[in-house]
Amino acid sequence: MTELTSQLPAHFVFSQSSLQDYADCPRRFQLRYMDHLIYPAAESEPALENERHQLEGQHFHRLAQQYLLGIPTEKLARLANTPNLGRWWENFVNFSDLTGLRNLSGLYPEVTLSAPLGDSRLIAKYDLIAFTEDDKVIIYDWKTYRKRPRNEWLSARWQTRVYRALLVAAGSQINGGKPIVPERCEMVYWFANYPDDPARFPYSESQYNRDWDVLVKLTEEIRSASSHPQTDDRQMCAYCTYRSYCDRGIQAGNLDALEAEMEAESLFDVNFEQIGEIEF
Numbered sequence: 001m002t003e004l005t006s007q008l009p010a011h012f013v014f015s016q017s018s019l020q021d022y023a024d025c026p027r028r029f030q031l032r033y034m035d036h037l038i039y040p041a042a043e044s045e046p047a048l049e050n051e052r053h054q055l056e057g058q059h060f061h062r063l064a065q066q067y068l069l070g071i072p073t074e075k076l077a078r079l080a081n082t083p084n085l086g087r088w089w090e091n092f093v094n095f096s097d098l099t100g101l102r103n104l105s106g107l108y109p110e111v112t113l114s115a116p117l118g119d120s121r122l123i124a125k126y127d128l129i130a131f132t133e134d135d136k137v138i139i140y141d142w143k144t145y146r147k148r149p150r151n152e153w154l155s156a157r158w159q160t161r162v163y164r165a166l167l168v169a170a171g172s173q174i175n176g177g178k179p180i181v182p183e184r185c186e187m188v189y190w191f192a193n194y195p196d197d198p199a200r201f202p203y204s205e206s207q208y209n210r211d212w213d214v215l216v217k218l219t220e221e222i223r224s225a226s227s228h229p230q231t232d233d234r235q236m237c238a239y240c241t242y243r244s245y246c247d248r249g250i251q252a253g254n255l256d257a258l259e260a261e262m263e264a265e266s267l268f269d270v271n272f273e274q275i276g277e278i279e280f
């Protein structure tokens with residue numbers, strides 16, 4: 001068995017995914033970020049179908065980025081060459097928010113922001129940050145979920161809180177040094193399978209202050225934690241790569257069996273930390 005070190009690296013940089021892992025299961029955080037344990041169990045069944053869906057999601061994100069960088073639509077459309085990709089692409093280019101976006105000077109696809117956070121550092125990679133002509137700053141995140149999650153659930157996700165807070169804390173880096181006003185910020189999740197029903201989350205100074213305070217306290221707690229208990233929510237384990245290591249079952253959970261609880265799918269969210277280069 002792998003020898004575990006259980007040390008958080010001194011210069012560990014927190015992200016929404018590591019914070020979400022800690023919130024979902026402190027043991028998973030320990031195994032993944034402190035022990036660097038690689039345990040290649042399938043996260044869900046049917047494995048091949050879900051793997052294909054994840055790859056298509058990654059490919060779609062790359063197409064969206066290329067579109068926003070100004071690559072001709074016709075050229076990109078040819079690369080949306082599976083039924084899912086073709087449908088997502090069609091929905092994407094017809095998304096009303098995108099009209100005119102490509103002409104904005106303040107458009108930042110696949111941008112990374114980071115800022116000090118107490119004794120730590122926080123980083124986020126955004127699908128798109130857009131500075132609009134009416135002086136708003138909008139974070140866009142593309143989701144290829146099969147089902148649309150509830151807004152209440154999205155609102156509580158660390159991604160929603162980290163992305164907005166970090167935009168306010170560090171967005172001046174891409175705003176000519178000018179601070180970002182929370183009330184001018186919004187985060188939009190756009191769902192490739194539900195193109196007419198994006199989830200929009202505005203922001204405020206009080207939300208920002210609260211979020212940043214919680215982030216500082218949480219990262220201090222994580223740094224000083226002396227134990228990392230397993231989650232009591234065994235549903236988390238059914239889709240966790242460490243389940244046999246933790247003695248929480250061998251068989252991967254079946255996503256179809258959990259259709260009523262769509263949020264399970266988000267455990268395999270596409271994020272830029274996982275996306276390699278795709279040739280065009």
Ligand code: SF4
Nearest residue numbers: 025230237240243246
């Ligand atoms: S299998 Fe369960 S207890 Fe173990 S790390 Fe994963 S979520 Fe946590």
